[in-house]
Amino acid sequence: MRAAVLKGVNRFDICELPRPVPNEHEVLIKVRAAGICQSDIHWMQRQWQYEHPLVMGHVFAGTVEEVGRKAERATLGDRVTAVPFLPCQNCVYCCSGKSHWCEHHAMIGFQRPGGFAEYVTVPEENLLPIGEQISFEEAIMLEPLAVAAHSVMELNIQPEDTVAVFGLGIRGLLSMQWLQLTGVKRIIGIDIDEDRLLRSKHYGVTDTIHSLKESPEKKIDEWTNGLGTDVTLECAGSTVTQEQCLRVTKRGGQIGYQVRVHADRVLSREEQETIFRREYLMKALGQPYSEPFPGKEWVSSIHFLEERQLKVKPFISYRFRLEEIQSAIDLALLQEEECSRIVLLNDQ
Numbered sequence: 001m002r003a004a005v006l007k008g009v010n011r012f013d014i015c016e017l018p019r020p021v022p023n024e025h026e027v028l029i030k031v032r033a034a035g036i037c038q039s040d041i042h043w044m045q046r047q048w049q050y051e052h053p054l055v056m057g058h059v060f061a062g063t064v065e066e067v068g069r070k071a072e073r074a075t076l077g078d079r080v081t082a083v084p085f086l087p088c089q090n091c092v093y094c095c096s097g098k099s100h101w102c103e104h105h106a107m108i109g110f111q112r113p114g115g116f117a118e119y120v121t122v123p124e125e126n127l128l129p130i131g132e133q134i135s136f137e138e139a140i141m142l143e144p145l146a147v148a149a150h151s152v153m154e155l156n157i158q159p160e161d162t163v164a165v166f167g168l169g170i171r172g173l174l175s176m177q178w179l180q181l182t183g184v185k186r187i188i189g190i191d192i193d194e195d196r197l198l199r200s201k202h203y204g205v206t207d208t209i210h211s212l213k214e215s216p217e218k219k220i221d222e223w224t225n226g227l228g229t230d231v232t233l234e235c236a237g238s239t240v241t242q243e244q245c246l247r248v249t250k251r252g253g254q255i256g257y258q259v260r261v262h263a264d265r266v267l268s269r270e271e272q273e274t275i276f277r278r279e280y281l282m283k284a285l286g287q288p289y290s291e292p293f294p295g296k297e298w299v300s301s302i303h304f305l306e307e308r309q310l311k312v313k314p315f316i317s318y319r320f321r322l323e324e325i326q327s328a329i330d331l332a333l334l335q336e337e338e339c340s341r342i343v344l345l346n347d348q
Contacts, residue, residue, distance in 0.1 A: 003117035004325040004344075005053045010044050010333065012325045017055075020113065020121045027074045027124055028066035029082065034115040035059040035140035036332050036342040043110060058084035058108050060115025061130065061139035071124040079130050081139040082122040083294040084108040085287075100289035116325060118346060128298055133306045137343055141312035143288070145301040147258060148174040150288035152182055153297065155254050157231050159183035164220060164229040164248055167236025168196040170315050170341065171258050173203045175233055177310050180204040188229065190216050190244075217247040229253060237261050246271055251278045256285045318342045
């Protein structure tokens with residue numbers, strides 16, 4: 001089979017590899033679409049724990065080509081996507097129904113071959129069927145949709161809450177759609193890019209702040225009679241916005257962090273004092289899974305996508321063939337923040 005193999009930092013070669021054979025509890029997927037996202041870029045840039053050569057690709061969709069002897073959740077030809085998270089099923093967290101906190105988990109596309117290839121094998125418990133209403137391209141957006149859903153569900157956001165969203169890239173705008181589904185009436189979008197602020201008006205934002213021109217703290221203070229937001233979502237992954245979240249959130253409010261900051265971060269004395277005095281509930285939201293695995297975040301995202309209550313097509317802006325992956329990666333490296341998804345298509 002053809003596969004895009006990572007041979008070094010930012011360098012892919014198209015290679016012929018043996019077609020993988022599923023074990024008795026796995027299925028073989030013929031990949032029709034795979035997505036390149038910022039986590040792929042960070043893995044390549046930082047050289048985290050992986051070995052070259054590697055077939056990356058943790059978000060993909062396609063059809064079932066072969067079914068393991070004991071696999072019971074799929075039949076040939078099924079349209080599917082897959083959850084990339086692979087819990088060990090043996091650690092204390094897996095054995096207590098919290099596999100999303102697994103101590104020894106692996107990821108498809110990082111620790112084992114992923115979807116930047118014609119075929120990929122997947123454990124049957126990681127399969128998610130998708131209806132004809134969802135295209136293969138749309139299906140690769142289910143992972144960021146699940147992260148957005150996880151944020152809203154974990155923070156128990158209520159319709160009467162005032163919610164601020166820092167960072168209006170893909171994660172921020174998908175979160176806004178979930179906030180709308182929850183019935184939230186006031187959503188404040190904050191970014192440093194005028195185009196992203198304008199774009200957010202199509203996704204439920206009620207107020208916007210250009211944080212290079214206006215102080216988010218002062219504007220939100222003005223709009224909330226000095227109280228601050230009930231909930232603040234940090235979707236930018238910036239040390240600046242992390243600090244700003246502390247300034248705009250009300251006492252006893254919630255702050256949810258969706259994105260890693262790929263830099264060292266030390267809290268100032270003022271920030272520690274703010275957290276201590278205001279008693280925030282601060283939560284990391286990077287593991288969009290729950291029980292029963294993979295969780296309601298994924299099931300709900302598929303449902304609302306099938307019902308066309310969530311929009312993801314506008315975020316898919318660039319399409320490449322698998323053989324063009326180097327051009328796709330070069331384009332992804334130019335994006336400071338992920339505002340559009342790059343798709344690799346495999347129609348053969």
